[in-house]
Amino acid sequence: MQIGMIGLGRMGGNMVTRLLKKGHQVVAFDQSPEAVARAEAEGAAGAHTLEELVEKLTERPRAAWVMVPSGDPTSQTIRRLSELGEPGDIVIDGGNTNWRDALKDVEVLKAKGLHYLDAGTSGGIWGLKYGYCLMIGGPREAYERCEPVFQALAPEDGGLVHTGPEGSGHFVKMVHNGIEYALMQAYAEGFEIMKQSTAFPGMDMHAIAEAWRSGSVVRSWLLDLIADGLSKDPDLGSIEGYVEDTGEGRWTVAAAIDEAVPAPTITLALYERFRSRMDDTFADKMLAMMRNQFGGHAVKTTRP
Template identity: 55%
Template sequence: MQLGLIGLGKMGGFMAERIRLGGHQVVGFDFNAEAVSKLAASGNVGASSLEDMVSKLQAPRAVWMMVPSGNPVDETIAKLEKLLSPGDIIIDGGNSNYKDTQRRHKEVSAKGFAYVDCGTSGGVWGLKEGYSMMIGGDKEPVEHLRPIWEALAPAPDKGWGHVGPSGAGHFVKMVHNGIEYGMMQAYAEGFSIFQAKEELNLNLPQISRIWQYGSVVRSWLLDLTADALEKNPTLEGLEAYVVDSGEGRWTVFEAIDLNVSAPVITESLIRRIRSREQNNFTDRMLAIQRNAFGGHAVKKD
C-alpha cells in the first residue's frame, strides 16, 4: 500500500521507515530538502512539492499530515483539496484539537474527501517499539487504511484501534497526554523528595532501576526516566523550564466543561506553567502577606 506523508521531522521520518519495513511505500514531502533526501535514501520515495507527492500516489490516495496543530493543518488541507480527487483520504496524525478535527471532517466530507484523525503516541521510540494509535473517523476509510495501522503498531493486533467517529481519536489522545502530565509530575515529585533527603545519600538511578521490575509504579515512562537519571543523576545543566504543547490544557478545559474533577492533571499543568515564571510574583506576594500579618521574615535580593 502507498501512503503520502507530509512532515518528515524525527517522528515522521521514523514512521516512514516503519511503514517501509512493514512492506509498504511512503511518498514523502517536507520543506526540508535534506529530510526528503534521507527518506529517498532509505528506500521510500521523496517528493519535491505537494504537487509532486500527489502525482506519485496511486488512486485512491491516502495522505498523512504530520504538521503542527492549528493553522498549518488548515493551510495544508486547503492545498491538498486542490490536488486530490473525491474518495481520497486525508489523515491528521498530529495533536489537533478534536473540535477542529470535527469541523474539518465536516468541511472535507462535503467536498467528497474522507478525513481520519489519528492520535499518535510513541515519539522517537516508535520505530523500535511501534506506535500507539487512537483513530477517529468513518468506518470505511479507517478500514481501508488497516495495512498502515498494522505496520505502524507494536503488533498488527495491538496498540491501535478505531475508537469512534470524527474527533474521537484526537479526543482520546488529548486525555492520554493529560494523564501523561500527571504521571510525569508524580515521578518528578517523588524523586525530588529522594533528592532532598540528603542524610540517606540515596542513589536515584538505582531506585529507578529497582522500580522497573515487580513494582506497581513500573512503566515505560519510568524506563525513560531511569535512562535519563543514569546519564545525568543530578540533572546538571538543565533549567527548570517545562513547556506544554496544548493537550493538557485542552484536557483540563474539557474536564471543566463536563463537570469532571481532574485535580491531578490540572495541578500538573499549573506546575508546568509555574516553571516558566521568572522571579515568581505569586510566591513573592505570599511572602509579603505573611510579613504583613505575622511579621514573618522575608528574603530580599
C-alpha cells in the same frame, strides 16, 4: 499499500522508515529537499510539492498522512489536499490537533467528498523501533482501507484502536497526554522527596529507579526513561528545571470543565509546568509581604 507522507520530521521521517521496512510504498514530501532526499535514499518516492505527491499516488482511493505542526500548517495542508484530491480520497491527520479544530478540517474535506481520519499518535522517537500507539477516529470504511498501514506502524502486540467518528482520535490522544502530565508529575515529586530527604541523605536515585523497574506496582515505560536519564546524569545537573507544555494538557483541563468532571491531578500537573517557568514571582512576594504585615514575620529582602 501505497500512502503519501507529508512532513518528514522526527516523527514523520521515522514513520516512513517503519512503513518501508514493512513493505509499504511511500510517497514522501517535505519542504526540506534534504529530508526528501533522505526518504528517497531509504526507498520512498520523493515529491517536492503537494501537487507532485498527489500525482504520484496512483492507488485509488488515495491516502495521504499529514504529519506537520498542528494548527494552521495542518489545516492549510488539508485544505490544499481537498483541492487536489478526488472524491473518496482519504486524508489522515497524525499531528496533535485540537479535536475542535479537527471538526472544522472534516467539513473542508467532506465538502469535496474526501474522507478524514484523525490519528492520535503516541510513541515519540522510540516509535520507529517499538511501534506507535494509534488512536484513530473517522468512518469505518476509510479506517479499514488504511488499516494495513496502521497495523504496520503499531506495535505487534496491539496499540491500535478505532475510537469512533471524526475527532474522537484526537480527543482520546488529548486525554492520553493529560494523563501523561499527571504521571510525569507524580514521578518527579516522588523522586524530589527522596532526593531532599534529611532523614536518609545521599540515596542513589538511579539505583532506586532501576529497582522499581522490576516487579513494582509503579513500573512503566516512563520509569524506564527515568532510569536511563539518571544513569547518564544522576543529579540532572545539565538540565534546567523549565518545563514547556504543548497544549494537550490545557485542552484536557478545558474538556473536564466543559463536562463538569473533577480532574485535580491533571490540572495541578499542568499548573506545575507553569510554575517551573517562574522564579521569585510577584505572587510569592505578596505572600511574604502579607505575612510580614499581619504577623511581623521576617522577610528576605532583595540585594541592592
